[in-house]
Amino acid sequence: MNELIKLDDLDRQILETLMNDARVTYAELAKRFSVSPATVHVRVEKMKSAGIITGTEVLVDTKALGYDVCCFIGINLYAARDYHSALEKLEQLEEVVEAYYTTGAYNIFVKLMCRSIEELQYVLIDKLQAIKEVQSTETLISLQNPIKRNVRP
Structure with a gap:
């Protein structure tokens, strides 16, 4: 089982933003949270290594695909x-x-x-x-x- 890591406010803000739109660039996140893109990269990699971020996905409208x-x-x-x-x-x-x-x-x-x-x-x-x-x-x-x-x- 993964060891729990402590997330600070910046980690939570980055994670919440990515959960809403995984296409947001590190540069945009850095600008939004007044940190460097390298800081965002390090934080995201830390969350990936900890198993918090396990991937990205495309969400589809099942009804639009005919699944009623x-x-x-x-x-x-x-x-x-x-x-x-x-x-x-x-x-x-x-x-x-x-x-x-x-x-x-x-x-x-x-x-x-x-x-x-x-x-x-x-x-x-x-x-x-x-x-x-x-x-x-x-x-x-x-x-x-x-x-x-x-x-x-």
Whole structure:
């Protein structure tokens, strides 16, 4: 596990700015926070080395790509020992965009994106429930995603 490093106000400001727009240049950050670009570079590298910054990503509008159905599925396995093999099979399903190993009612909780309810039905019956380690599932369809944000640094 990564050792926690202490972030100061400048680190937090840089991180928050990059979280809002990862394309901001070090020169722009330096100007904004009245430090040198080298200082920004050192701070960003420190956060990368500590595992705080793990990469950058392009965010896409899933609806614009035709994915109209977002759902969450609670999965119960036959046995806890089935976790690793079930997870390997879930990773092969392109519709699964997130997976969590959880406590409580389900062993695994996944987020699926599908283009339609018909596609969701196909994925559930012919793909997900066909995994031999899966004992049962419960599907929750998302109607909207009114809050979507990162944690604050």
